[in-house]
Amino acid sequence: MFDKRKSTEIYHQLMNGKVINKHKIVNDSTRAENGLYNEIIENLDDYSKQNIMAGYEFVGSEGLPYFYIRETGSEYISDLDKKVYILLLIIFRYVSQRYSMDKLTHEAGGLSAFDLEEIDNDESFKELAHKAQIGTASISKGIETNLVNKNFMLAKPTGELLLSDAGEAFVDEVKSIYSSIDL
């Protein structure tokens, strides 16, 4: 049986272009199961049917650790996709140059305020963000709007940002594509 409070929250999150991840960050900065994700899994057929009837493709039912909805028929990525991809690539580049990539996934790590400031001050990142029309404000503001608010990054109670399940899936995709490509 579906949970009315959770289903309402799921509806709002999906309609706002957010992803619903399998895990969330709890008060002690560790990852715990996300109740909204479990709610969908327990009533997968209902949620899937409901979104299909509303004209959306319900992505995630094929076993992904995250769910989101999209309208079918568009050939290319959306503006939001472009911003999210580019912001994540900026973060990956910044971290890989200075730290282990574990910083973005390990609960003891996370992107700190200092790191965000460093990203904001990097000229090559600034140019890329400008070309991606991420906004006139700082890149860190773009990260908050497009990554944190859309659940691609999760904020620890102490403020550091970690990749969510969807964010981690993107790191894996980048690695798998470029591990075998010579540019």
Add this chain to the structure above:
Amino acid sequence: MKIQKASLLIKILEYKDVFFTLLDYVNDNDNSNDVPEIIYLQLYNKYIAKNDDAEASQWLTLESLTENDIFVHNDKNDKNAGTITLQAFLIETLRFIDIERANELSSTDFEKIREQFQSVWESINSCSGIDSDLYHDLMANFNELLTTTLSKVKRNVEVLTVQADDIASKFDLRHDHSSSYNANDLYQKLSSLFEKYVYPSLEFTNPKMEMSGYGKLTFVQVIDEFIQYHAISPKIASQIGYKKTAVTSFYKDIKRVLEKLERYYRFVEIDRANYLSIEKAFNHLGQEVERLRHGKSKNKYLTNDLEVLNQYHTFKNLAFHKAKFTKKLAWKAPLSTIHFKQWFEDLKDTEIVEEVEHDSVFNVPCISLQREKEIIEWCMAHDWDRNVDDIHQYIQTELKKAFSNQYILTDLLAGLESFFVIVDSKFYIRSPKKIKSPKENIIWIT
């Protein structure tokens, strides 16, 4: 001014940090022992001249150190003009003091040692016999070489151990997410350590190692030849054997260093692969940005049809779907003719339905007061069942029984009305819940 060598060395060691800086320069610049004199002059002015130590400020001047053969000063006509050359013994002494600044033995160093041993062996093998003067000279040379090699190999193991510890401490920064850790740099350092120093050390001390190339003997094979040559002098043979064992016993220590480094190597290799993948991904995107510079492309911004972005499938066509359902008109804005026009358009689109009076299809059912009174009285007197499945059917059946042929459909309406009036709503409830009244008068209604 000539100064006693021992006193000068003691003074140099008092200011060893200055000389370590020179050694670092040598280590970073192909070990040529040459250092620009300006570096020493700056160090002298900063750390020596300003001290109250008058002896140091006199003895450790550039001129004094040159005069006392600590430095070799290259004159103006030399191609290395403006540089000083540090004497080899000073370099060795400094490296001896600080193990972290000592150099590992490279494959070239080991090859030189091996060649020296083979050369001595070939000379001894071709000399007239163990009684000749040449033999004694060559054996003295051999023993000195063996002792030097033993100390060099021992020292090399210490240096490699320090290097492995350094790698380990750098690798530990990986787990401290606020300290700098570059997988690529560490990988390069590890690879270099393996290829240039650890593997040659292992090969040199490996008793089972075989050399490629005609007539070439490994260090161990040369020593074995010496031992065999002295089979008739067991004392000499056993002495050589002990030293050989001392050198080859370091094989296990180097193997231990190798195993330690290999453990880190596996992790660093994965980190480096990740680093390279992300570098490629970012540079690939950078190529698209490059095209937008200086009017190279008609677009000013990155477009959504770029292959470099459309190759990803982690998510696609994310959107703020609610935006599509927001009001197109800002009604909170000050009133204007736009509002009127919108209202007028809405009005035009609204279908106006005129009210039509319809003739009543059915006559309003009526019931006489007398009949109504009879039914109320019947209800009051009736002994109601405790559990009724269908109240409509129940009342109809009971009224039919009570009024037999006189029963008409409107009686049911009056009956229902009376029933709901006389039966207190507190005492009945729709199933399946059950409410107990104080008098236990319960009526089940479904």
